[in-house]
Amino acid sequence: MKELTVIKIGGNIVEKPAELENFLEKFSKYPHPKILVHGGGAYATELSHKLGIKVNVTDGRRITDSETLKLVAMVYAGLINKTIVALLQKYGCNAIGLSGADGDLIPAVKRSTHPLNYGFVGDINPENINTPLISSLLARGLVPVFCAITHDRNGSLLNTNADTTASSLAVSLSKDYYTELVYCFEKDGVLSDPENPDSVLPLITKAIFERLKNEGAISKGMIPKLDNAFCALEKGVRRVFIKNAKNLDNETGTLLK
């Protein structure tokens, strides 16, 4: 089987032009085939404030009413996605920007309104991802760049978590590729001491993760990312890395196995 890398880049880096371009230059040199998934983040919130749209984030998840859905479609699928694509083209990487609605690539199901109504938020079943179309784009040398917008197949877009979009893509494609999933963010990896940036754990197994979780040694924000990552490993992804976007071209970071 061929190797494939799915790389997710967080909203914090996406919004810093110099860091973003630095990352994209490294990404453009990363071996093909590869897929990029990008987050959104602060700019959507800034724009909400400017437009007088109420921002409602519960447990780190954005409640998406119809006005917020329009806003994230604009920011994630429009501004951020196309800015990234144009920059990758500059570096000779033949990127193609996509949402989950395009080519019915990532259909999703609107989340149940119980116990909390998240609004237009979608959950993905990796089995429904249109992997033949993704494989055919990869085979043509194209580099898919996904924003975390999906659709319900009934005319509505849905806002979807970017970490989950990346892991779902990696899981679905692991039928056809030896798949690696890389989460890039602004820290050097998973820290054993959240206060100490030098405390990067080089390797975390499921057993180590459970122990660290019980000891309260892992920061709260990192737990869903790690849950997501171990779930992907159980479903066929071969390796998961959590690393600083600056270190995409080297081995620094946390390997999950």
Added chain:
Amino acid sequence: MKELTVIKIGGNIVEKPAELENFLEKFSKYPHPKILVHGGGAYATELSHKLGIKVNVTDGRRITDSETLKLVAMVYAGLINKTIVALLQKYGCNAIGLSGADGDLIPAVKRSTHPLNYGFVGDINPENINTPLISSLLARGLVPVFCAITHDRNGSLLNTNADTTASSLAVSLSKDYYTELVYCFEKDGVLSDPENPDSVLPLITKAIFERLKNEGAISKGMIPKLDNAFCALEKGVRRVFIKNAKNLDNETGTLLK
């Protein structure tokens, strides 16, 4: 050669949800292969006002400074493009939303700043359009949906006229397809009397066009559209229709030959 239809839908229809959905239902039933190109229009202006970005339109063309470029990327490539794609998916039409940056499909050249600096506005040379990739998407049964955003291959997006984007696509693809170009808007066709909606001219040849222009019988806003259309016919497009979006499924409208 296979037949191909490139259909352009104007900004006025794009912004009326009921008319847009009515048009897209008809478009979804239109024979494949087909391509949709959509305009932007009033919502970008509305959003500019809300965000305090100065709107500067000269001779019907938007002067695109860097803030306006971000705004049109959001509205055209994000909100409008993905809304159309999700609706087409609902009607069983496997749409894929694209800008000219995606897959380097439509590279453009930033317009000269003389005699007027239009800012980040791009002009297309149809010979540079990536027709093999478009043909391969069409061959997979996909329906490309283009917004009128292109790129300069050097990291910058460019705002491009939607009529020109449609005619450039039609011209470039006429090497490989028997190509028809359809401009859909809110009138029934080209009117001999702009005050009389029933005065639709069923057929305009180049000679008739020149005569009507000299007589002042064609409305000012229609002239660039017709110039564009006749230029496309000279460069290999077989037929151009100008018609009401409501009449996509019938023969009403103006045929240019």
